[in-house]
Every structure is written in C-alpha cells, then in structure tokens.
Amino acid sequence: MMRAASWAYLILAYGFIYLPVMTLVLFSFQGSGLPVPPFDGPSLQWYGEVLGDRDVTDALIHSLTVSLGSSAIAVALGFCAAYGLARFILPGSALIRGLLIAPITVSYLIVGLGLLIVLTNAGLALSLLTVAIGHVVINLPLAFAIIYASMGAQQQNAERAARDLGAGELQVVTLVTVPMVAPAIAAAFFLSVTLSWDEFIIAFLLSRFDITLPVEIWSMLSSGLSPRLNAVGSVVFLVSVAGVLILELLVLRRRRA
Amino acid sequence: MTADVTLSGVSHNFGDFRALTGIDLQIAAGEYVTLLGPSGCGKTTLLSILGGFLEPTSGAVHIGGRDMTRVAPAKRPTTTMFQDYALFPHMSLHDNVAFGLRMAGMGKAQRHAVADEKLAMVGLGTSGHKRPHEVSGGQRQRVALARALAVEPDVLLLDEPLGALDLKLRRAMQDELKAIQRQVGTTFVHVTHDQEEAMAIADCIVVMNAGRIEDAGPPARVYRRPATLFTADFMGEMNHLPAKVDGSGATTALGTVPADGIRPGAATVCIRPEALSTGAGTLDLGPATLRDAAFFGTHIRAHLTPEAAPGLTLVAHLPPGASAEPGTRLQLSAEPDAILVYPEDSP
Amino acid sequence: MTGARSGAAGWGFVAPALLWTLAFFIVPFVVMGAMSLATLDGRTLVWGLHPDNYVELATRAYLWRAIIVSLEITLTVTIVSVLLAYPLAAIIAFRVPPRWQRLALLLAILPFWTSYVVRSYAWLLVLAQEGIVNRALTGIGLLDDPVRLANTRFATVTGFVHFFVMLLTLTIYANLVQLSPNYRRAAMDLGANAFQTFRHVILPLTLPGIVTGAFLTFVLCIGDYVTPQILGGNTELTVPQVIMVQLGRRANFPLASALAIVLMGIVTLAYLGCARWLRLDRI
DSSP states (O other), rough: OHHHHHHHHHHHHHHHHHHHHHHHHHGGSSSSSOOOSSSOOOOHHHHHHHHTOHHHHHHHHHHHHHEEEEEEHHHHHHHHHHHHHHOOOOTTTTHHHHHHHHGGGGGGGHHHHHHHHHHHHTOOOOHHHHOOOOOOOOHHHHHHHHHHHOOOOHHHHHHHHHHHHOOOHIIIIIIIIIIHHHHHHHHHHHHHHHHHOOOHHHHHHHHHSSOHHHHHHHHHOOOOOOOOHHHHHHHHHHHHHHHHHHHHHHHHHOOOO | OOOOOOEEEEEEEEEEEEEEEEEEEOOOOEEEEEEEOOOEEEEEHHHHHHHHHHSOEEEEEEETEEOOTTTGGGGSEEEEEEEEEEEETTSHHHHHHHHHHHHOOOHHHHHHHHHHHHHHHOOOTTOTTTTTGGGGGHHHHHHHHEEEEEHHEEEEEEESSEEEEEEEEHHHHHHHHHHHHHHHHHEEEESSOHHHHHHOOOOOOEEEEEEEEEEEHHHHHHHHSOOHHHHHHHHOOOOEEOOOOEEEEETTTEEEOOOOTTTTTEEEHHHGGGEEEEEEEEEEEEEEEEEEEOOOOOOEEEEEETOOOOOOOOOOEOOOTTTOOTEEEEEEEGGGGGGEEEEETTO | OTTTTOHHHHHHHHHHHHHHHHHIIIHHHHHHHHHTTTTTTTEEOSSOOHHHHHHHHHHHHHHHHHHHHHHHHHHHHHHHHHHHHHHHHHHHHHTSHHHHHHHHHHHHHGGGGSSSHHHHHHHHHHHEEEEEHHHHHHHHHHHHHOOOSSSSSSHHHHHHHHHHHHHHHHHHHHHHHHHHHHHHHHHTTTTTHHHHIIIIIIIHHHHHHHHHHHHHHHHHHHHHOOHHHHHHSSOOHHHHHHHHHHHHHHHHHHHHOOOOOHHHHHHHHHHHHHHHHHHHOOO
C-alpha cells in the first residue's frame, strides 16, 4: 500500500515538474501560430524563424560572451581568494570569508539596483560590460565557496612537498594546486556559466542597447503567446541542460577518481 | 530474557555474489557466540539476517522455536548494537536508552526508571542528561549497549562493537561485555575479525570464510584442534610443513608424525610456535639453527632453519630466559598431540 | 623561505576578490542606503537625511499592500513547497534503488535549469484560457467552461512552487542520504513503526536542513520580480514589482531604494527568526 502510494506520488511529482517544460517543447513544433492545443505540428518553421532573427542570434551571442567572460573572472578571483584564505594566516579571515559570501544572501534585484545607482552616477554607460560586472558579483561567492571547500589538508601537504623540492610560489599554484582542485574549478565555472546564462533581472537593469537572451525573450513576451517564444525557450533550455550534464559528468568523474 | 537460535540452510546472494552458502548453526539460550572471520566472509550479512535487516535468499531462522525468517526487525525479540552505535544525536543519552520502551508504549515514569537503571548498569548513571557528542567513544559504546538491552531482548546482536575503540579500551570493554552478558543472561551474538577478542569473550567461536562456516566450538578446542587449515591459520600463527601421508603416518622433511584417520596423499602438517620446544621430547624433529630472535616479554620469538630442510623457516616461542644468539644450534621436539595434519585439498 | 606563510603574500591573493566585492557590492549597497534617505524635488535628486520615503511607505496603502501581498505569497510558497518536496525527496532517498537515485534526482531537478523567464512563460502556456489544463478539465467534463488560471495569484504561486519544489527536493534529499542508515535501522529495531521512525528520528535530524531550504526559498521568492510579473497579472503587485514600477515609469530611485531596504529588513528578520530557532534545536 505504502509502496504503491510512493510510486504514485513520484509519478505525479514528475508530471508536475515536467508539465511546463514538455508543453514548451511540444508547442515549439506547433504548425499554426498559437502554442495551445490542439497540436497541429510537427513543424520546424518557428526554429527557422527564430534562428534567422538577427535580434535573437545577437542576443544569444551576447549571452554566451557575458556568461563565459563573467564566469572566467569570477572563478579566477574566487580561486585566488580561496587559495589566500586556505593557505595563509590572515587577520580577520572569518570576516573576509563572510564578506565574500555576503552577496549570496541578497536578492539579484537589490544587487542590480545598487549597481545601477552607482554605475550611472559614476558616469559609466550601461552595456554588456556592466552586465558582466553584475554577474561576477553574484557568481563570485559561489565560485569562492566551491573552490574553498575543496582545498583540504591533503593538498596542503602536496604543496609543502613541492615547496620542499624547490618549487616557487607561482609554480606551486600552477603545477600542484590548480591541477588538484581542477574538478572544483570546473564545477564552479560551469555552475557560474549556467546561472549567468539564465540571469534576467541584473541583465535587464544594467544593459541598454546590446541585450542578453533572457532580456530579448522578455521583450518578445510583450506581444503575447507565440510558438517563436517556445522555440527560443526550448533552445535556452537545451543549452542549460547541456551545461548541467557536463557538470554532472565532471562530478561523477571526480567521484570515481 | 533469553532464547536459542537455529539457522537452517541459510544462503544469501547479492546479485551474482554468493555472500552466504548453506549456513547451519545452533546457538543455545544464554550463550555468548562470536562470528569470527576476515572482512567479506559473510559474518555481518549473517548478523543482518538474524536482526531482520536482510531476508535470506533461502533457508530459515528460528528464534526461541518460532520462525522469524520473514519477521520485521521491530517484531523480533532481537536488538542490534550497530558498529557506528547509531545513537540518536538529537536525544540525551537517557532518551536514547528509553527510546525502545517509549515505542513499546511504556509510561514516562516507568521508562525513565528503567533507563536510569540500565545506564547505571553500564556505569553512566550520572551522565544521562548529556548528548552523544558530549561523551567519549567508549561511553557511547556503553550507551548503545544499554539502549539495546533496555527492551530486554532475547538475543543481542553486536556488529564489531569494539572496532572503533583503541586497543587498551577494547580489552577492558571485552571483560565488561562478558560480565554484563553473565548478569543479564541474554544470548549474545558478536561479530568480530579479531581472534584474540573472540577467544577472550566467547563461549563458542564460529569461524567463517567465503560465506561458509569453517569451524564452530569452544575457544580452546577451536584453537588447539581446528577443524580446517583455514581455521588453524586464522586462530593464530602456524608453522606449515609439506607432508605425504601413507600407512605409517605423515612424512615430512623433519621426520614422520602420526596421522590417524587422514586419507593418503599430499598433506600439510601444522605446529603452533609455542608447541615447538628445545631439547628432548616425545617427537624428535632434529637440529635447527637460530637465524634471528626478538624478545616479547612472555617469550622469545625465534626464526629457525632446520638442518634437514634448509629451505624451510620455522617460528618458535622460546622461554624468555633462553639464549638467543644467531647461529645457536638447537635440538627441536614436539608433543604428538600438538601436531595437526590436513589433507592437501582441505579448504 | 619554504613553508613561510606570512600574511603579505596572502593579501595579494585575497585582494582582487575583496576589492571587487567592496566596489561592486558593498559600495552600491551603502549608496543605496543613502539614496533611500534622499528625496526628489520634481525630477531633481536631493541628497540628505530625508525620512520622506519611509513615511510614504508607512502611509501609502498601495505600498503597504505590496508588502502584505509579498509576505502572503512567499509564506504560502514556502510552506507548500516544503510539504510537496519532502515526500518526493524521501521517496527518492528511501524507495528508489540506490543505483537509480542519482538519475532520479537529476531528472527531478533538470527543469530547474530552465531560465526564469522561460519557465514562467511555460506556465503561462499551461494555464492559459486555451491551455492544456483548461482543455483537459473541460475535456473530461470536470468544467463546463475554461476558468481563469493565468494572471492570478494561483498562477504566481504555482510557478514559484514548481521552482522551489525542485530546489527543496535537492537540499532535503542531500540531508536524508547523509543520515547513517543505521539510525533508521536502530529505530525500527527498537520497535518504532514507519511513522514513529519518521516522527522521532528522521524529522528531527533533517529539521536543520529543512529550515535552511525554507529560508533559501523565502529569500529567493520574496525578491523575485519575473514570476509575479509574468504570471500574476496586474491586479496585485509584490514589492519587487513596485520597485520596478518606481524605477521604470517615474525614475524614483529614492523610493525604490527604500523599498529595497525594507525587503532586506524582512529577509534579515527571517534570518534572525530561523537562526534563533536553529540554535534552540541544537542545544
């Protein structure tokens, strides 16, 4: 009885979780112009239309640029901070850790609003650069936390051994530390890319002429339900899933190692 | 509260892996039994089947004469003391011990009295208000014991209960476990891989290997007359001599020893290090040269090379006062009843 | 100098991240605080220590109302999400065979990675007048005419719950599997039935994880603009929606900042509430 109820609940839960995604993907292949039942596809015309739309493809490239660029910066900064805090005795290190983690606890809207006020008052024009700055602010805490957690005593002994064998500080970091925490660095990078790729509110507040894909989708929304939105939403979903699967494979590989 | 346990034809498979094969075992009520064997021998699987956490692929478990093969852990007259103790970290020691009584619906005042009594029995009468993380490993072990005994089981199952303790504490706890078992009279089934622990504590040792029972009996018998070569080796250090059995006995490089009842063919002759003595004895094993030796307090452990078989090395325990200069020439002998002979294909 | 771990070099490693956080998080935050005390004279910004915005917050009903709406929606979402996610996480952790658990979990949270905007749009499709749910309900005769599901608070809550059920399933599952299976075995061995094992052992041991997940849900939900904007319609506004209105239509940065500070205040109160509660549980 309990067993049957469990499986029934599991099926219902998966149904609820997948209902919107399945609807989205199914009606991206809709034949006519409205993404509601009855389904009269399959047709690829909306994918063709969306991928032929300069605004969409530009936004896609902007999103990729911003997410890869901001993630690279966030991971580089996060790694250095993690190394500094894990390997050196610094006064007030607990406070520094708290400060670096703090942006996680504040909603993206507030981070974006604060940056908007400061950047415009500083006379900086809104652009993809300002979006990337915002994305580094929200991804740096995650990158730092993930990499910091992976720097255990075991690595520290290997670093000591390398130093003992004559390696300089830079050689220790590049030849010993980075390879050893590589899985954490990669995990932090892909998580950061995925979050930045999906992020809307900061990108919306901090951009003007060049916009990212979520902002482009937002503007398409104002014209109501359309299979074009389904098509572009399905593409975004696929890219995110690919990112998650890469992350999963990396984590699995680390588990096995 | 106590009961006897009977296992008949118990086998268990994990997928393709045969963890247990045809286990038949009788445990008398009130007996202290240890299941002894190397890791992976199936002893913990057997304990899980006794506790009801695993259902055997085939065979039956009877406890106190009742068929328990498919009865859930909660409904069995057994309790388990887990290797990691599994004390509930959010409850005081007192509430941990009283948990089983609470589940049985016992009133608050009564179960508190029982919990106090059980904590006092394991020497923790004044620590009941503490949380598990506030006491030492040895104390946690005692609480786990008190918790399992509080519901007055017929059979207590202990899964490597002393494994997490350091050697000194472990030896002390062995004596205490034994004393508590005598006091409560419950049947104890105790899994361990430490043969010294098994000998120190058990009324009956069950030696297991590769999912089968190799030997079962009182410690002295299992040590002195092990049923199989595996048991002989597992119970303690053993000298092996290749031999050939025929009508006159087992012939080795060091002479012929009695081998009554062993079928003719290749065999292994075993002698424990402490059974080898120097000087004249009933059974003469010829001269040997001392290669090196180490002082162990109660004896000197020496490596010897027999002159009749220079390729062999024997280990002997010499009296602590003996001279142990390398190169010393000794005359070896043994008593016939300390010599064991196993046919070659013995498992 | 091998093994010398002086502070100087350490600061060199920490400085870039620290400066970034100071420049682009702490400074904006302080400036936003100052901005909330500024005021508008016509369209001109006047810095200073003016309580005007907070007075307006306390007196204007539509601002008050937004705070109430935000709190109502967030609390509903948090409670419903925890109640739905806990059984799902428990089923995956205890009923699904171990070798399939990772896949089951991955599947349960995969749509988590759809973008905010797309996920809310997808719910709009599902709940639309002509959408799948209405078609199914009228099709099987449960309804005569389609009901209005989209652009209601129900739609907002559904969209949020969908997201947070996935998030909470992940955190609660992680909590459940890190418990030694011997806790459950010990409880059942001592005579507890499935419900008692859950009530006395599993639930107390996973409570800190549940509270952490619920707090995360609260913080993310109360600060979100996209979901209520797409799914909720404009009959009632949440605080983030009012902030965006102030920014967009009126460029009223001072009032928007004051609302943001209030939002932060609510989150801080929630944190203090949880922290106190958590500490009580640990003693």
